Amino acid sequence: MNATPRWLDPEQKVAWDHFIRMQEKLVGRLSRRVQSDSGLSAADYVVLAALTESEGGRVRFLDLTKRVEWEKSRMSHQVGRMAKRGLVAREECPEDGRGAFVVATPEGYRAIEEAAPLHVEHVRRLFIDALTPEELDTLGRLSARVLAHMEQQPD
Amino acid sequence: MNATPRWLDPEQKVAWDHFIRMQEKLVGRLSRRVQSDSGLSAADYVVLAALTESEGGRVRFLDLTKRVEWEKSRMSHQVGRMAKRGLVAREECPEDGRGAFVVATPEGYRAIEEAAPLHVEHVRRLFIDALTPEELDTLGRLSARVLAHMEQQPD
DNA sequence: CGCGAGTGGATGACGTGTCAACAATGCTTG
DNA sequence: CAAGCATTGTTGACACGTCATCCACTCGCG
Structure with a gap:
């Protein structure tokens, strides 16, 4: 169909696999x-996390999707499920009839305030502690480089 | 409930976020x-990929789960769906009445042989090309380090 | 031999993610 | 003001992953 594929060379493959x-x-x-x-x-x-980091725990729906880089359909389903469990609520938007706010309920605050310290502990234990500060910095910087590269790449 | 959480310091948080x-x-x-x-x-x-890299495209079910590090339930569902689409088939195992083989069908071979070169191209385009060879090597090495660290960590 | 423990694998229920289509509102232009 | 077009968000269908549970078979031991 097209030219012979350029497979990864061994060093590349090893790095990719590990990653x-x-x-x-x-x-x-x-x-x-x-x-x-x-x-x-x-x-x-x-x-x-995104909600409670915002003023009043209240964010416009589309802003929320942008903040976490999700598709709107994904967010809509997710918000629906969370609303059903009482973690968030939807509110209408006065200044735009189509719009909606998503708000963290007190339940939502309670839940994330309980979860956050544990989450941080695990991030630390599994990831941060595996590397020296310089290594961590390097990994972060390389990640940022890949991220930037992807952003100016089609798709 | 417990001691005040140790949040990530700014450099750590940046690195984690980027990653x-x-x-x-x-x-x-x-x-x-x-x-x-x-x-x-x-x-x-x-x-x-795991199947076609093996002799005859035929692997014992549990071996397959180990090779790709999946839970058996996940594999079972996946194989079920793939079998329904004709990409793989299940075969009984003569020497163990409970056992099963999973086999890539000709369809399966065709599909992955078509997909693989494109996949490699995208890996290259989005990831490999973002870094110099040394950087790639570093990223791979740091990943391996984290991996090893996780393996000797509970959970 | 028979019985219980462990192993190999399947299944059902449920939460999650994607895609495609849709509904409702706002905006812009003739 | 009316006709489109863009924006905001929802919905349904389906693939995916996890958990708990179950079943069939094997193996070891009395």
Whole structure:
């Protein structure tokens, strides 16, 4: 169909494998942890964190999706489920008839205030503590580089 | 409930944020890409890759789960879905009445042989090309370090 | 031999993510 | 003011992952 593919050379493949496996295991463990510690899913945690970091725990729906870089449909489903459990509520927006606010309820605040310290502990234990401060800094900087690269790449 | 939490200091938080956002965006883009390029999900891809790298495209079920580090239930569901689409087949195991083999069908081979070069291209384009070879090597090495650290950590 | 423990794997329920389509409102222009 | 077009958000269908549970089979031991 097209030119012969350029496979990764061995060093590249090793680096890619390590990165992918690390990332998967880390994220997997963290989300199972936050779930069993607090009953919040990783998604719940992200949404509540974004809400409670904002004035009044109240954010316009689309702003929320941008803040966490989610698609609106994903957010809509998530907010729906969280509303059903009483963690957040939807409110109408006076100045735009289509619009909506999402608000963290007292339940929501309670839940994330309980979950956050545990979450930080696990991040520390599984990730931060694995590296020296310089290594951590390096990893952060390389991540930022990849991020920037992706942003100016189609797709 | 317990001692005051030790939050991440600013450098740590920045590094963590960059890493998490990068990883999420990268994995998200890659899996949407492989999906739209080839009709295979990321999960399909992983399973087919593991199968077709093995003698005869045939692997014992539990071996397969170990090779890709998945839980058996996840694999069972995945194999079920893939079997329904004709990408793999289940075969009984003569020497263990409980056992099962998973086999890549010709369809399965066709699918991954079509998908693989495109997948590699995207990995290259989004990730490898963002870094110099030394940086890539560093990132790989740091990932391996975190991985090793997690493995000797509870949970 | 028979019985209980462990192993290999499947299943159902449920929360999650994506895609495509839709509804409702706002905006802009003739 | 009316006709479109863009924006804001929801919905339904479906694939995916996890947890708990279950079943069939094997193996070891009395």
